[in-house]
Amino acid sequence: MNKKIEKHQFQSEIKQLLHLMIHSLYSNKEIFLRELISNASDAIDKLRFNLLLSKNEIKKKEKEYIRIILNKSKNTITISDNGIGMNKIEIIENLGTIARSGTKKFLKNLSPDQIKNNQLIGKFGVGFYSAFMVAKEITVKTRHMQENNPDNSIFWRSNGSEEYLINTIYKEEHGTEVEILLKDNEKEFLEEWKIRNIINKYSDHITIPIEIQEYNTKNKTFSWKQINKAKALWTFQKSQITKKEYKDFYYDITKDTNGPLAWTHNHIEGTQPYINLLYIPKKSSWNIWEQDNKNNGIKLYIKKTYIMDDASCFLPNYLRFIKGILDAENLPLNISREILQENSITKKIKLSLTKRVLNLLHILSNKKEKKYQIFWKEFGTIFKEGIAEDTTNREKIANLLRFTSMKNNSHESILSLNEYIKNMHENQEKIYFLIAENYESAKTSPHLEIFQKNNIDVLLLSNRIDEWMMNYLTEFKNKKFQSINKIDNEFEKKFKKNNKNYNENPEIKNFLENIQNTLKEKVEKVTISDRLIHSPAALIANKNTLSPHMAKLFTAAGQKVPPVKYILEINIDHDLIKKIMNIQDKHNFKNWINLLFDQSLLSEQGSLDNPNHFIKNMNKLLINNENIK
Ligand code: ADP
């Protein structure tokens, strides 16, 4: 047996890296355990793969394990596995050089300033070397599965400075054992509860059992106790998972007792393999509307190892209510959020996850159950943001929108655009919608009168983001959208309430002029309405005028907006208008016209700049009501 100890120098980049680790002030040192467990789990995967390849030999299946021993008297923590192990060439290559080009490149670009910044440690694949954050010295004993002689196992030891030692030793089993001699101030890693916590946090879903050694004081014997669940639910095929298991898992990752509404679970193969298990919750989380809420319920795993919560870059913002996990194969462990954002794999996965969620919603929307309605009620407002945010999927999202309409006698939004189109009037070319402050005022808006008469349905929009959304939604299935708060000449021609032509009548012409002179710059124009039936007057916006709602939004955002100027439409067939036309007294006429204008404004924008002024004026007119006869 060759007992000659060899001294090897670390590659210079590794020296730099080790220096960084040893002097690290990085607060999250516990990640070293995640790294070592992930290596052990990889080694077992590799062994499994190798056994699969060598099918000729019949191998008895051994129990796979990752084992942890805490030794308080020696100050050591040992992580061992019965995976593939390493031979001498491999250990020199793997633990003495940086083979991976990504890390190499990263180290090359590292400036002294960045080295001082501890946070960087969490940002790239330092893997095995991260153990030097807590270790005085690390000893590795390993035997490759193809090495049949236990005496030819490899011993590796280093204190993380310039060099490491290599020797041969006896090792009973194939696999690797990493023994960490802890720094004096890192002794908390000798506590079992601490180790359990770390493993629950990062490695619960490693499929291989992670066992910790326990000492039974009665029998004076050692035994192994499993501390991880060792079941990565998402890696199983759908057919192997029960509904209850899906629901329990949802609870595990969200702690949301309301349960999930639906889920989509997919194993994707190809060049960028990944698995996703995404849930639509029944209830939204309390902070979903917070401005700086970066909470996105996606947990990122890389090859079954937990990487981070709130991996928000995998779904667009308008799907931020989705919870679940993504397990990607080809991303480097220890990847940072910033790097993740820019990664091309991330972008590809994001596109396909978005499609999956939209498909799931599509399926729900076609089912008889009420699930889609529950979804819409809970998340519809957020989902609508997608019309603006996601141009690629705009048509799909539009398909999933739900509205209430004039013909629907409830504020509940259950009408889809497809249904609206199906029920369109034969002469109707556009999809009509009305924007109002709330459902009640939409429902009773004077703008609807002519539509009621012609039996043409109108979508009623009163959600705070509706008008903003409609700026982006201009067409659906070749049908244009038209706001009925705005002028629409085509419509007016086609659906005119009668064929009378008042414009030639000098008396009426004069009346309109008097109104215009009274209201002055408050209105852009005064016209005879072709569409008001029950209301005396209404304000209508020009095609490109900023609506009062948008104006309010802009003002709230601190932007200056020009005052909204309306066209005042007068219903010449209305009794009140007929009476006002007959008023001779100029002062009295002015009061009535102001009242007419204010009530139209109130109906249109749901509030007045000076309601008291309006009330005073009205009271005056009520007292003197014998003035009109
Ligand atoms: P990474 O895991 O990203 O490759 P690490 O620094 O964690 O980087 O590990 C470097 C290499 O050392 C691994 O790729 C693997 O080949 C080898 N290695 C580390 N731990 C083990 C182990 N427990 N069993 C077998 N090989 C190991």
Ligand code: MG
């Ligand atoms: Mg590793």
